[in-house]
Amino acid sequence: MIQIFIVDDNNVALAGLKSFLRNNRSLIVTGEARDMTGALKAIDPKSVDIAIVGLDLPDGSGIELCRRLQVEFPGIKCVIFSAPADAETLTRAALAGAFGYLTSNLPGETILQAMHMVSAGRLAFDQRLIEILIRHVRQSAAIESALRELTFRELELFNSVSDGHSSQQIAERIGIAEKTVRNNLTKLYAKLGVENRNELVALSAKLREGLIQPQLCNNPRGTRSAA
Structure with a gap:
């Protein structure tokens, strides 16, 4: 069972993502937060394998949260979940230690596959962003x-x-x-x-x-x- 923590203040994206994740038996949502401060306080590293993080948070960026997670909870793998990004944003995400960057309009099957890839220690960047x-x-x-x-x-x-x-x-x-x-x-x-x-x-x-x-x-x- 892959344990997921979600960080996003977009109600629509948050509801859709939670609904999809909870309908897959191999995944479990163990917590959520709407900003970076709340996430860092709420995350229990024993119950989180992957943090799915929105790019724009009320008190910072998802990229900065990925960087913080790498320092404070190195066992947690971070995946950015947002709209398509430019090359600089993707590079910053990679340098911050993100294991993946997924766009919010991806099919559910692709997201599920990405979660298993990241859980196994592999990178999962949206193929459309590779170019x-x-x-x-x-x-x-x-x-x-x-x-x-x-x-x-x-x-x-x-x-x-x-x-x-x-x-x-x-x-x-x-x-x-x-x-x-x-x-x-x-x-x-x-x-x-x-x-x-x-x-x-x-x-x-x-x-x-x-x-x-x-x-x-x-x-x-x-x-x-x-x-």
């Missing part, structure tokens, strides 16, 4: 390759823009003309496949969150070159 993840991985690989080829000056510009410095501030700090900074930034955007400063800052945020994990400047020639 999104694969595209994200390929895009990340291309970005990582580009980052490794950056020169020392380009890395300096990348970090300065990421820290919120204007072109004028960067020019004054490193002792070059502001026009040269703008020209070098244009080249940097092209290398990294971004259109402007905002997209460069967004890329930096992904790096800092661990959504992309490159080894910067593996090219030894890049460490001495000037852009």
Whole structure:
């Protein structure tokens, strides 16, 4: 018997999920909560094998709850149950230790199979989301390759823009003309496949969150070159 704890504040999704789970003899719902705080207080690790968690909770995200469960109750496997997600959300869920991500419109048979897969220690991500993840991985690989080829000056510009410095501030700090900074930034955007400063800052945020994990400047020639 697989013991399930449900965390969701969506009444319709909650009722439908409970009804389905309770009609399957191999599963048993041992508890429920509507937010992260309530879940962490109510969960008894001895009576929970899998926590099915909504993505958006009143006091946090399902992804953060998965992360907390991994730390506080490492024996409990977490599955996100929500609407289809983008690649970044899926990546965050995986990094938080989620064993699965299921969309709420999946057939009951698929959900049942996923519960048995997760109980056995296997991952169960909605097959329709796999393509999104694969595209994200390929895009990340291309970005990582580009980052490794950056020169020392380009890395300096990348970090300065990421820290919120204007072109004028960067020019004054490193002792070059502001026009040269703008020209070098244009080249940097092209290398990294971004259109402007905002997209460069967004890329930096992904790096800092661990959504992309490159080894910067593996090219030894890049460490001495000037852009």
